Amino acid sequence: MMKTVISVFGTRPEAIKMAPVVHALAETSGIKSKVCVTGQHRDLLDQAMSLFGIAPDFDLKLMKPSQTLFDITGGALGGLREVFDATRPDMVLVHGDTTTSMAAAMAAFYLRIPVGHVEAGLRSFDVHSPWPEEFNRRTIGSLARLHFAPTERARDNLLAEKVDPRNIELTGNTAIDAVQMIAARDEDFPEIRQRWSRRRIVLVTAHRRENFGAPFSRILQALRLYAQRNPGMMLVYPVHPNPNISGPAHAALADLDNVALIPPVNYQELVFLLRHCQFVLTDSGGIQEEAPTFGKPVIVLRENTERPEAVEAGTAVLVGSDPRKILLAMDVLTDESSGSYRQMSSVGNPFGDGNAARRIAARVARDLTQDSGLLVLGEYSA
Numbered sequence: 001m002m003k004t005v006i007s008v009f010g011t012r013p014e015a016i017k018m019a020p021v022v023h024a025l026a027e028t029s030g031i032k033s034k035v036c037v038t039g040q041h042r043d044l045l046d047q048a049m050s051l052f053g054i055a056p057d058f059d060l061k062l063m064k065p066s067q068t069l070f071d072i073t074g075g076a077l078g079g080l081r082e083v084f085d086a087t088r089p090d091m092v093l094v095h096g097d098t099t100t101s102m103a104a105a106m107a108a109f110y111l112r113i114p115v116g117h118v119e120a121g122l123r124s125f126d127v128h129s130p131w132p133e134e135f136n137r138r139t140i141g142s143l144a145r146l147h148f149a150p151t152e153r154a155r156d157n158l159l160a161e162k163v164d165p166r167n168i169e170l171t172g173n174t175a176i177d178a179v180q181m182i183a184a185r186d187e188d189f190p191e192i193r194q195r196w197s198r199r200r201i202v203l204v205t206a207h208r209r210e211n212f213g214a215p216f217s218r219i220l221q222a223l224r225l226y227a228q229r230n231p232g233m234m235l236v237y238p239v240h241p242n243p244n245i246s247g248p249a250h251a252a253l254a255d256l257d258n259v260a261l262i263p264p265v266n267y268q269e270l271v272f273l274l275r276h277c278q279f280v281l282t283d284s285g286g287i288q289e290e291a292p293t294f295g296k297p298v299i300v301l302r303e304n305t306e307r308p309e310a311v312e313a314g315t316a317v318l319v320g321s322d323p324r325k326i327l328l329a330m331d332v333l334t335d336e337s338s339g340s341y342r343q344m345s346s347v348g349n350p351f352g353d354g355n356a357a358r359r360i361a362a363r364v365a366r367d368l369t370q371d372s373g374l375l376v377l378g379e380y381s382a
């Protein structure tokens with residue numbers, strides 16, 4: 001008997017990281033794979049789904065101007081109740097720490113539907129940072145039946161919270177599956193390349209809620225000073241459309257000829273930029289995982305990270321929003337021949353081997369069907 005699994009996501013990062021899982025489930029015997037999107041993001045979400053050839057079976061179309069966490073949570077709960085009531089899935093899969101994922105886990109829990117949590121066990125141990133992501137992931141963790149831990153550290157976090165070890169699967173991170181899939185296409189983007197001409201480039205992505213306001217102003221101050229001091233470097237910054245980001249970014253940086261403030265890029269273009277940059281500044285979680293695939297050092301514009309493996313392995317350095325720390329880290333990485341740059345760029349990726357999605361699909365099938373003949377790849381080992 002076929003078992004129905006609904007994967008729920010609403011943002012571009014979720015779509016990218018869940019795309020390999022959706023494809024793996026579709027190829028798994030005994031599983032009927034469905035996709036429901038909330039539309040927490042819209043254009044960026046649609047770009048990612050198109051890139052990976054995913055057409056949603058259900059679309060809640062929640063996004064609206066100036067939406068709040070109340071809007072997203074309330075709208076997702078109501079819409080997902082209708083979807084789950086109509087389809088009665090055997091399992092709901094959610095990813096990571098978004099408000100969409102938290103609401104989907106709650107809706108499934110209310111209807112007594114098992115939840116599988118992809119990228120489970122990440123913890124910053126500060127409920128206010130990143131905000132609201134740390135709360136979201138802890139909430140999902142308390143509701144999930146299956147926990148797909150991307151690293152040994154994540155698994156240890158779950159074990160410390162008394163999660164039954166039989167319900168934890170160590171898989172690696174699906175971000176690595178996704179970035180390898182896109183990198184294999186080896187596409188060029190001349191219209192982006194011409195923006196930096198012959199300069200070496202620094203990729204910047206900054207958009208998180210906890211950096212809104214004063215922290216973001218400090219980050220922009222550091223970027224401006226660096227650009228002024230290093231005319232031979234080009235800062236390429238795909239600017240998030242949120243007015244809390246786009247307005248201040250353009251006000252602080254638009255007059256500098258070695259800063260390219262460009263519209264948001266799709267995932268193929270992001271991978272292209274990762275491959276060609278010298279180093280990355282980011283407050284994104286996903287880029288901390290993706291950049292080491294290409295040997296690119298990462299400066300993390302956050303006070304803490306739920307991905308300490310990157311810092312411990314030496315692929316990333318944590319600087320927060322302190323301009324002095326940001327500038328010091330950037331100055332060190334500007335010299336590609338420095339010992340620090342060579343060390344950070346040669347570590348390798350501590351987050352996965354590109355087979356996480358297959359492990360997840362196999363465990364879901366085994367859990368739902370109890371078919372001992374199913375292919376199981378075994379746990380990921382870093």
